[in-house]
Amino acid sequence: MESVVAGVIIAIIKILVILGIVLGVGAYLTWVERKVAAHIQRRPGPMVVGWHGLLQPLADGLKLITKEDLFPRYGNKFLYNLAIVLALVPATLVFAVVPFGPEFELFGYKIKPILTDVNVGLLLVFGLGSLAVYAIAIAGWASNSKYPLIGSMRKAGIIISYEVVITFAVMGPLILAGTLSTYEIVQKQIEQNLWYVWVQPVAFVVFMFALLAETGRVPFDIQEAEAELVTGFTVEYGGMKFGLFPLVEWYVEVLSLSAIAVVLFFGGWSPINIPFVGFVDPLFFLGPFSPYAWFLLKVTLLFLFILWLHWTLPRYRIDQITETAWKIMLPLTLINIVFTAVIAPVVWG
Amino acid sequence: MIKRVAAKPLSWLERALFIDFIKGLSVTIRHAFSRTITTHYPYEKLTPPKRFRGFFGHKVVDGNEPQPAYDEWVERFKIEVIPGKSRCVVCMLCKRACPVPQLFEIEGKKLENGKRVVSVFNMNLMLCTFCGFCVDACPVDCLFQSDIHETASYTRKDSILDLELLERIGKDWQARREHEPDRIWIDDSQREKLWYENDVKLPELEFRGRHEW
Numbered sequence: 001m002e003s004v005v006a007g008v009i010i011a012i013i014k015i016l017v018i019l020g021i022v023l024g025v026g027a028y029l030t031w032v033e034r035k036v037a038a039h040i041q042r043r044p045g046p047m048v049v050g051w052h053g054l055l056q057p058l059a060d061g062l063k064l065i066t067k068e069d070l071f072p073r074y075g076n077k078f079l080y081n082l083a084i085v086l087a088l089v090p091a092t093l094v095f096a097v098v099p100f101g102p103e104f105e106l107f108g109y110k111i112k113p114i115l116t117d118v119n120v121g122l123l124l125v126f127g128l129g130s131l132a133v134y135a136i137a138i139a140g141w142a143s144n145s146k147y148p149l150i151g152s153m154r155k156a157g158i159i160i161s162y163e164v165v166i167t168f169a170v171m172g173p174l175i176l177a178g179t180l181s182t183y184e185i186v187q188k189q190i191e192q193n194l195w196y197v198w199v200q201p202v203a204f205v206v207f208m209f210a211l212l213a214e215t216g217r218v219p220f221d222i223q224e225a226e227a228e229l230v231t232g233f234t235v236e237y238g239g240m241k242f243g244l245f246p247l248v249e250w251y252v253e254v255l256s257l258s259a260i261a262v263v264l265f266f267g268g269w270s271p272i273n274i275p276f277v278g279f280v281d282p283l284f285f286l287g288p289f290s291p292y293a294w295f296l297l298k299v300t301l302l303f304l305f306i307l308w309l310h311w312t313l314p315r316y317r318i319d320q321i322t323e324t325a326w327k328i329m330l331p332l333t334l335i336n337i338v339f340t341a342v343i344a345p346v347v348w349g
Numbered sequence: 350m351i352k353r354v355a356a357k358p359l360s361w362l363e364r365a366l367f368i369d370f371i372k373g374l375s376v377t378i379r380h381a382f383s384r385t386i387t388t389h390y391p392y393e394k395l396t397p398p399k400r401f402r403g404f405f406g407h408k409v410v411d412g413n414e415p416q417p418a419y420d421e422w423v424e425r426f427k428i429e430v431i432p433g434k435s436r437c438v439v440c441m442l443c444k445r446a447c448p449v450p451q452l453f454e455i456e457g458k459k460l461e462n463g464k465r466v467v468s469v470f471n472m473n474l475m476l477c478t479f480c481g482f483c484v485d486a487c488p489v490d491c492l493f494q495s496d497i498h499e500t501a502s503y504t505r506k507d508s509i510l511d512l513e514l515l516e517r518i519g520k521d522w523q524a525r526r527e528h529e530p531d532r533i534w535i536d537d538s539q540r541e542k543l544w545y546e547n548d549v550k551l552p553e554l555e556f557r558g559r560h561e562w
Contacts, residue, residue: 039381041380043387044385313370
């Protein structure tokens with residue numbers, strides 16, 4: 001009985017910490033994105049509110065909350081509001097299976113810094129990732145307007161193509177690790193002295209493409225395509241309801257998928273890897289906090305890389321996107337699976 | 350003959366290794382770490398060139414009037430010349446030149462000694478397009494456009510310039526910028542003063558004569 005109570009308390013603390021970090025960081029990533037975008041265009045970005053605009057997210061939130069809540073005539077109010085929940089919840093839920101560091105002991109309890117170490121963690125990630133399409137399709141439908149509908153149909157097309165591709169892409173690391181649990185995958189990489197990116201570069205590139213497509217980042221941002229569709233499926237939303245969609249799509253989802261990419265390809269919380277030899281840890285002086293620092297560092301770098309891509313590349317057309325997915329990415333991943341099956345015995349050692 | 354120029358198509362190796370992506374990324378990263386070129390507007394402001402078409406003003410009598418035009422017009426209309434007051438001779442040429450003449454409201458009055466002087470000169474800038482025809486028309490170099498460009502106001506009343514305000518703008522202008530050359534050439538040190546004020550590094554322009562282009 002006592003262990004059950006302790007488990008519940010630990011789980012609640014974990015939930016609060018993860019929710020606080022994810023939503024807080026998500027809001028501040030808007031500031032990071034604006035700064036990165038501005039400097040790439042040789043502007044300083046937000047500078048007025050707070051030191052170098054550090055309070056800008058708060059000001060933005062205040063502005064969004066105090067705005068008038070408009071609703072399109074003849075729209076479906078229930079679905080209109082449901083879409084917001086459907087967008088926010090699955091994207092946040094993905095963090096339930098993201099491992100932040102190795103197991104540690106506190107007051108005699110063994111605690112894993114992961115909310116639920118389910119043994120089908122990755123399936124959960126992709127299941128929840130596919131749910132995102134419902135939010136967008138419903139948002140487009142309930143708005144009763146043509147631009148949102150076009151935008152949401154485009155997004156549905158992309159997600160259907162790239163969910164297939166991303167699932168086949170992670171098959172390689174899964175074969176090498178022999179497990180679906182995210183925590184175990186990292187453990188395996190540490191045991192085998194190998195980041196899977198060294199033997200799965202193709203899978204990693206395909207995963208990055210699919211990540212950009214699922215989160216609507218730039219080469220694949222046709223669902224909002226501000227030049228043609230204003231902002232796509234968010235056209236009819238106002239105030240905080242409008243603010244939530246980019247927050248979820250551009251920040252929370254990118255963050256969660258970056259974390260999954262780090263887990264799958266960059267050995268989660270492990271330090272720098274020399275393939276098949278071992279790990280080098282320049283951050284050893286942090287002691288027990290070094291794994292967390294490494295995980296944070298990797299996710300941050302990957303996120304910044306995605307921002308960098310976003311503010312560099314132009315936009316593909318919808319036919320080019322789906323064509324790439326079905327004609328190039330999917331065969332590549334299938335070849336990669338065969339290749340992985342051949343080298344797997346070497347990695348298993 | 351039109352010469353068609355197209356980029357060389359990428360080879361399959363360049364496609365597979367994302368060479369064009371990498372080229373683009375290298376461009377953006379170089380810009381990301383170079384200095385920003387923004388003017389932080391409400392806190393720092395650029396000085397516009399002297400011939401900028403901003404708010405209007407009346408130059409005042411200070412001995413620099415265009416001669417003999419000014420004396421001729423004064424003679425013709427029997428204007429009382431008061432140093433430190435507007436040069437206006439109430440000829441109405443500005444109103445004639447204006448595409449929206451009703452924005453001007455000009456009146457003169459007769460003094461006791463029989464001479465005349467401008468008494469009312471209102472310009473309603475709600476109607477104005479800042480085309481500068483009135484400035485070109487002014488025969489005595491009185492009406493001019495200053496470098497004041499922050500023209501927003503809270504009431505419509507504030508957008509009407511009356512004689513007193515016009516004279517104030519004129520005096521301010523004459524004290525600040527009258528001595529500057531009208532034209533600024535590309536290799537002029539004056540140009541540097543205008544645009545280099547905020548330590549903004551513009552690229553060095555190659556100066557060539559027109560026939561060399």
